[in-house]
Amino acid sequence: MGKRTVKRRIFVSNALMVFVTLALFLLISVFVLKIYSESIETELKASVEAGIDADGWDDWIEEWTIHRDEFLLLFLAEGMLGIAVLVVVSQFFTRNLVRHIMEPLDALSAGAERIRNHDLTQDISYEGEREFEDVCANFNEMRASLLEAQEKNRKYEKARTDMIAGISHDLRTPLTAIRGTIKGLLDGVAATPERQKKFLETAYRRTGEMNVLLNRLFYISKLETGNMPLHMQTIEIADFIRNYVRGKRETLENEPVELTADIRAAGAVSADAEELWRIFDNLLENSRKYGGAVPLKVKIVLDKTQEGFRICFSDNGAGVPEEKLPFIFDEFYRGDESRNHRDGNGLGLYIVRYLMEAMGGSVRAENADGLAVYLELKEIARPGGQQSRIDSNESGADGRK
Secondary structure, three states: OOOOOHHHHHHHHHHHHHHHHHHHHHHHHHHHHHHHHHHHHHHHHHHHHHOOOHHHHHHHHHHHHHHHHHHHHHHHHHHHHHHHHHHHHHHHHHHHHHHHHHHHHHHHHHHHHHHHOOOOOOOOOOOOOHHHHHHHHHHHHHHHHHHHHHHHHHHHHHHHHHHHHHHHHHHHHHHHHHHHHHHHHHOOOOOOHHHHHHHHHHHHHHHHHHHHHHHHHHHHHHHHOOOOOOOOEEEEHHHHHHHHHHHHHHHOOOOOEEEEEEEOOOOEEEEOHHHHHHHHHHHHHHHHHHOOOOOEEEEEEEEEOOOEEEEEEEEOOOOOOOOOHHHOOOOOOOOOOOOOOOOOOOOHHHHHHHHHHHOOOEEEEEEOOOEEEEEEEEEEOOOOOOOOOOOOOOOOOOOOO
16 A cells, blocks of 8 residues: 555545535434424324314414424524534544644654754654655755764864864974074074075975975865866876886985886876876875885886776885774875874875866775875877877976976
């Protein structure tokens, strides 16, 4: 049997109300007519048995006229009684119908009141007509969505608060160093030109650290406000990786970092070359900052998949605790929350995920003798004769034209 509906309940209620009223009215009419007919029949039989003369017929007709008037009055009273019965019956069925309708409405009103009072923990419990069940189910889904959004906003605001504290820490360190350097110069601590140059180089390096952090925050702001459009183009992914490794080796000459590439496939992808370069930079920086291995060995492996290409960016560092691994791409998340061992602002890997998804790809991470980050991009058919922006013969040292 199908689920009860409001339309069906209203139809059945009205039909029962009319049927019961008419049935009662019919029973009353039959009962009154029976009593009245028996009374007339008794009087008529008595008159016939007694013999009626002409004057008697006149008297009988006069009595019948009186009985007719009484019948009309009785019929009128019967009609009034029927109307009264109709009103009483309609009130009964109307109250029953209103009760069934108001029950879910009261539940919805109570639920809305709870939401107004910021209580998003209780569902509406109702079983009855299908339409009201659907409305209550939609209301419960809305409440769950609001609760999820509220919890997400709470975590987001906590992350922002932690980030502000982290940024304050990140900025305070170079600012203190710069201030100390300038104070030393003013106090004449650096008396020789060589020492003065060393002080100034330290201050300049610290300003570079501050500039990197501020640029990253500005970049995040542009991403979230939609002011960072992607310029998608056809890229030969193998050449791109070769150029990246070649360019970065020059900047890593004086650091204990070994960057290598293992190219096992070739083909074209659709991506923003500059932003893809930024993704690689963020992954390299993450390995340098959190890897902890000396020497740090970073390897980029390009493989073919069924739908495109998989780029594995791995290092030989300490990896990430398994319980924290699912959250490393969240905004403002830092694996080392104490900040006493390593500094970080939780933006680098968030940018990686944001850009990969914006370019139609995906990213995931796992521990494999260190941290391994997998980037997946779909392969596209390269138009014949078209040269990609990133090309081994036409790119600069850093892989960008």
